[in-house]
Amino acid sequence: MVSPFGQMGDHDMGPPWLIPMLRASYFIPCAVHGESNKSECNMFCLDCMGNAFCSYCLIYHRDHRVVQIRRSSYHNVVRVNEIQKYIDISCVQTYIINSAKIVFLNERPQPRPGKGVTNTCEICCRSLLDSFRFCSLGCKLGGMKRGDPDLTFALKLKQNRDPFFGGSESDESSTPKKIRRTHAFNRLMDGLSIYSSNNDGAESSGDDAATNISPATPPLFNHRNARRRKGIPHRAPF
Numbered sequence: 656m657v658s659p660f661g662q663m664g665d666h667d668m669g670p671p672w673l674i675p676m677l678r679a680s681y682f683i684p685c686a687v688h689g690e691s692n693k694s695e696c697n698m699f700c701l702d703c704m705g706n707a708f709c710s711y712c713l714i715y716h717r718d719h720r721v722v723q724i725r726r727s728s729y730h731n732v733v734r735v736n737e738i739q740k741y742i743d744i745s746c747v748q749t750y751i752i753n754s755a756k757i758v759f760l761n762e763r764p765q766p767r768p769g770k771g772v773t774n775t776c777e778i779c780c781r782s783l784l785d786s787f788r789f790c791s792l793g794c795k796l797g798g799m800k801r802g803d804p805d806l807t808f809a810l811k812l813k814q815n816r817d818p819f820f821g822g823s824e825s826d827e828s829s830t831p832k833k834i835r836r837t838h839a840f841n842r843l844m845d846g847l848s849i850y851s852s853n854n855d856g857a858e859s860s861g862d863d864a865a866t867n868i869s870p871a872t873p874p875l876f877n878h879r880n881a882r883r884r885k886g887i888p889h890r891a892p893f
Contacts, residue, residue, distance in 0.1 A: 677760050
């Protein structure tokens with residue numbers, strides 16, 4: 656069983672399931688459910704590290720970490736929100752396809768970069784944005800094999816965060832804010848109670864406080880003063 660918080664393999668080349676996931680064959684008929692509809696192999700189990708399987712085989716991978724592989728322009732991709740929970744995908748360019756951010760699994764060589772391109776992938780020369788170094792997870796792995804010490808797939812765990820139970824950043828940041836808010840609210844209420852106790856015997860100060868706190872009473876509507884529609888004028892008698 657693979658450690659749930661990103662245990663690294665030999666020579667710090669990523670988790671042991673990374674290379675099997677990159678080399679697996681996807682979108683082929685399932686050997687068990689080949690006669691069923693939608694039986695193409697587009698799932699990969701990070702715990703079993705075996706071959707790709709179809710959605711009907713998910714029953715055999717309960718409580719396992721499974722990611723779904725998708726396709727874009729005949730290349731295998733995985734959604735960022737699925738894979739970034741297990742590895743660090745920094746330095747790899749991401750793309751938005753069908754309103755979802757994805758990352759490519761393997762290299763996509765580009766023999767002729769477009770005109771004006773200033774940044775390309777360090778492995779396959781694919782044109783990239785200036786803030787990225789690789790076009791896929793496989794190219795980042797290739798950069799690590801070259802001995803770059805700044806590259807890693809290991810996730811950086813935050814302080815006071817239990818790797819076994821997860822714990823999100825929002826949970827850590829929201830709790831202190833709630834405590835500070837409650838403490839400030841209590842101080843405000845204490846100040847109001849002291850103010851009211853010191854001014855119980857003074858009628859004028861109580862009236863002023865009531866005037867400052869309570870909203871002004873709206874004026875009453877007088878129906879007699881309302882403008883009425885004039886009737887037909889009558890000529891004065893001779």
